[in-house]
Amino acid sequence: MFLTVDPTFNKTEVSVILPASKSQSNRALIIKALSSTDLEIENLSAAEDTLLLKMALEALSPVININHSGTALRFLCAFLCLQKGVFVLTGSSRIKKRPIKELVFILRQLGAQIEFTENDNFAPLKITGNPHFEGGKVELDSTISSQFTSALMMIAPCLKNGLELQLTGDAVSSSFVNLTKEMMEYQGIQVIQENHSILIANQKYNNRKIKIESDFASASYWYSILLVSSHVDKIYVNNLCKKSTQPDKKVIEIFSLLGIESNFQEKNLTISKNRKFILPVRIELDLQDAPDLAQTIMCVCSVLNIELFLTGLSTLPNKETNRLLAMKLELKKFGIKVTINSESSIHQSGLFQQNRDVIIETYDDHRMAMAFSCFMFANQGVNIKDPAVVNKSYPGFWEEISKISNLVYTN
The missing domain is CATH 3.65.10.10 (Enolpyruvate transferase domain)
Known part of the structure; x- marks a missing residue:
């Protein structure tokens, strides 16, 4: 099974439901x-x-x-x-x-x-x-x-x-x-x-x-979609606590470096895009305490042509798949070079190249599918293989995506 989207909706704002942590x-x-x-x-x-x-x-x-x-x-x-x-x-x-x-x-x-x-x-x-x-x-x-x-x-x-x-x-x-x-x-x-x-x-x-609070790691995919989407300017997400101790709350700090503003009102979060923000040419991050954000950040920096240095990734080779190697293989399809310096750090560079009808392998890894979802809004014709893999952490992910695009499934 493969999934692609037709991101032709003109909705500028959307409310999405996050899974529980x-x-x-x-x-x-x-x-x-x-x-x-x-x-x-x-x-x-x-x-x-x-x-x-x-x-x-x-x-x-x-x-x-x-x-x-x-x-x-x-x-x-x-x-x-x-x-x-x-x-x-x-x-x-x-x-x-x-x-x-x-x-x-x-x-x-x-x-x-x-x-x-x-x-x-x-x-x-x-x-x-x-x-x-x-x-x-x-x-x-x-x-x-x-x-x-x-x-x-x-x-x-x-x-x-x-x-x-x-x-x-x-x-x-x-x-x-x-x-x-x-x-x-x-x-x-x-x-x-x-x-x-x-x-x-x-x-x-x-x-x-x-x-149980909603999941900050799952929110990261909406940050990336908001950033690369040509039409969505604001996303409302539910049940996130400003004082949360979830490690992946670091997503707020990271995406602020890319011009995304995060505003809390009680337990609801509004994320919005500053279209006048000047993006950095390179970013260096230590993800030792939030390694699950790595794939999302690698994907969004690829689309935005931002050179990236990540450290603190030593747990990623032993996840659902070897995430460092999987990312290197999939990003290569878009002209992005990933150098794995050690088990805990990578350097990423290159200019994003459009690649129609490309298939993204997900390697039985839910985070591969969701991290690459932002590519579907930046590159027409990207196909996610085995989209149901997201059930491992975010069963309703594609249903929420359908609020801003048409889903197209093929065998």
């Missing part, structure tokens, strides 16, 4: 399951990742298939160690290549029984749970995935001896660890964080209703 939703589900209460979650994400995690937590089946969800893999790996029973945690071929060994080794040090059933150091995992898991003091390399840290933090209050976590290396996506800490503290858990140490004693989660 996947990051907040997934943490809320784990916290609810660990609290053993009927904790209420308002505005839970309808993303595929979140629904898979919710079903897994409700069923606790002997075999749990989490498809492509890396978050579910890490969070369930830790959670299942505390559950009575034997579980096999598996997923797609891509999941069987994503990092998990460091988390498994830490959990083993704490007393967990986890086996690799196919290939050493990767899923599937056979987990023999123990409700009396004791916990203790461990050291974790924080340069690989912040989800390892978050997974351990959330189970820590349920461990007999709590958890003292010593983090080594330069932490990646540390803002997501801060999000975990904030959500745990909201439920009454005391988290002591000093320098590279996190200490969480044995405690009980409260039963406070959790209200």
